[in-house]
Amino acid sequence: xxxxxxxxxxxxxxxxxxxxxxxxxxxxxxxxxxxxxxxxxxxxxxxxxxxxxxxxxxxxxxxxxxxxxxxxxxxxx
Numbered sequence: 704x705x706x707x708x709x710x711x712x713x714x715x716x717x718x719x720x721x722x723x724x725x726x727x728x729x730x731x732x733x734x735x736x737x738x739x740x741x742x743x744x745x746x747x748x749x750x751x752x753x754x755x756x757x758x759x760x761x762x763x764x765x766x767x768x769x770x771x772x773x774x775x776x777x778x779x780x
Contacts, residue, residue: 748769749768749769749770750766750767750768750769750775750777751766751767751769752764752765752766753765753766753767753774756774759776761778762778762779763776763777763778763779764776764777764778764779
């Protein structure tokens with residue numbers, strides 16, 4: 704074992720990791736803990752907008768309430 708051999712191995716590993724990061728699509732990269740926390744947070748919302756129901760005459764938009772499993776309307780200010 705020599706310092707030159709260790710340096711060559713380190714540079715080779717760095718080159719492979721860099722090439723993998725540059726050539727891989729974002730869809731193919733593994734999820735991080737932060738990604739999973741963001742997903743869980745977004746799934747815990749109570750109200751989800753319903754996009755295929757038009758806005759009422761009074762300007763209220765349709766939402767689905769995950770707790771009561773019903774349709775609700777909220778007016779935007």
